Amino acid sequence: MILTTGADVALAAVILGSISGTIITVVKVIAGRVTARDQARLAASPETDLRLQRLEQAIDAIAVEVERMSESQRFTAKVLAERLPPAGKSLPPSHTS
Structure with missing residues (x-):
């Protein structure tokens, strides 16, 4: 499927932006949990x-x-x-x- 109109391109950009934003948010949450767990381990120094x-x-x-x-x-x-x-x-x- 080839995007021919400006509306199709805009829709594709919104979808890709939403997916990217969701992935980035999930990665940040997981990284935050890993960091918190590492800090808890360091607390038992x-x-x-x-x-x-x-x-x-x-x-x-x-x-x-x-x-x-x-x-x-x-x-x-x-x-x-x-x-x-x-x-x-x-x-x-x-x-x-």
């Missing part, structure tokens, strides 16, 4: 592993300190409970001036 290891050590240190503080709290509560008079006995009257 040795530098990131070292940072995560330091973060884990810091969290472990905080957990030890929290446990130490809670043990201190339990000890203080026990000491204060031992200092209170047994149930049924009244406290000595307080002297107010």
Whole structure:
């Protein structure tokens, strides 16, 4: 089929332009996904592993300190409970001036 009129040439140009635009868009989307996947792989670099290891050590240190503080709290509560008079006995009257 030979294009003889200007309308036929214009129609062919529109069709080819639409097809080209669609192909270019699909290629860009696929390239973007591949790039995003590569960046995700790079995120798991040795530098990131070292940072995560330091973060884990810091969290472990905080957990030890929290446990130490809670043990201190339990000890203080026990000491204060031992200092209170047994149930049924009244406290000595307080002297107010």
